[in-house]
Amino acid sequence: MKVAFIQTCPEFGDVKANVEAAVKRIARIDAELVVLPELFSTGYQFRGRKELLDLSEEVSSGYAVKRLKEVAADKGAWIVAGLAERAGRKAYNSAVLVGPKGHIGTYRKAHLFWDEKKYFDKGNTPFMVYKAGKARVGMMICFDWVFPEAARTLSLMGAEIICHPSNLVLPFCPDAMITRSLENRVFTISANRVGTETRVKGKALKFIGTSQVTSPMGEVLVRAGRVREQTGVAEIDPRDARAKNITPTNHIFKDRRKDLFRL
Numbered sequence: 001m002k003v004a005f006i007q008t009c010p011e012f013g014d015v016k017a018n019v020e021a022a023v024k025r026i027a028r029i030d031a032e033l034v035v036l037p038e039l040f041s042t043g044y045q046f047r048g049r050k051e052l053l054d055l056s057e058e059v060s061s062g063y064a065v066k067r068l069k070e071v072a073a074d075k076g077a078w079i080v081a082g083l084a085e086r087a088g089r090k091a092y093n094s095a096v097l098v099g100p101k102g103h104i105g106t107y108r109k110a111h112l113f114w115d116e117k118k119y120f121d122k123g124n125t126p127f128m129v130y131k132a133g134k135a136r137v138g139m140m141i142c143f144d145w146v147f148p149e150a151a152r153t154l155s156l157m158g159a160e161i162i163c164h165p166s167n168l169v170l171p172f173c174p175d176a177m178i179t180r181s182l183e184n185r186v187f188t189i190s191a192n193r194v195g196t197e198t199r200v201k202g203k204a205l206k207f208i209g210t211s212q213v214t215s216p217m218g219e220v221l222v223r224a225g226r227v228r229e230q231t232g233v234a235e236i237d238p239r240d241a242r243a244k245n246i247t248p249t250n251h252i253f254k255d256r257r258k259d260l261f262r263l
């Protein structure tokens, strides 16, 4: 199975251009599963709640999801994309999974980062695993990487591939995702963006790119650079994520000493 990330550099607020650029790039890739960055259609740095509500979209009727569904149907592919989701008077930092037959699932970011707490509502969706072609996939978003429980929960639920739309600004995540892969024996696909946003005075954000695909053995199968828009494709067998033994007598899930954990 071929999987891919698309590393982008969106223009803040130009939803139509950002979506069309991503759709064009998806249309060109030979991959069954494609992951786009967090907030790929809007850009990242909102100035406030009103701007967020104006730029966000309902999953059932929004432009980005509609176009992603169309290209997924055309290509017979599955796509995970991060976007600003409006749901009534709420606004979430969400990821959607769409496939050839339409919208499959939505995940709303559990762990909001920095100023996201000022204008997004806290995610309220449980971590879920979905079928995407031959693979079982889960979604988490960017800063969720700091909380190992997110990747662990998805893995315990049977995820073989963790799709991870991101807008990383701190440098630690790409290496940390190798550990998330190893400690759960799963594939991960982190799709990041590049570029800088300076929309809030004194809070310039430089995004680190470094999108990557990691394997259950902790290999980096493909990694992008820090500056340019790039696409990365890796050929994987999702079934490799089903082998949870480290030695014949060590199973990463069954060996957990839950009796000693304080959770």
Ligand code: ACM
Binding pocket: 038, 112, 113, 141, 142, 143, 144, 166, 167, 168, 169, 170
């Ligand atoms: C982040 O969660 N966008 C750093």
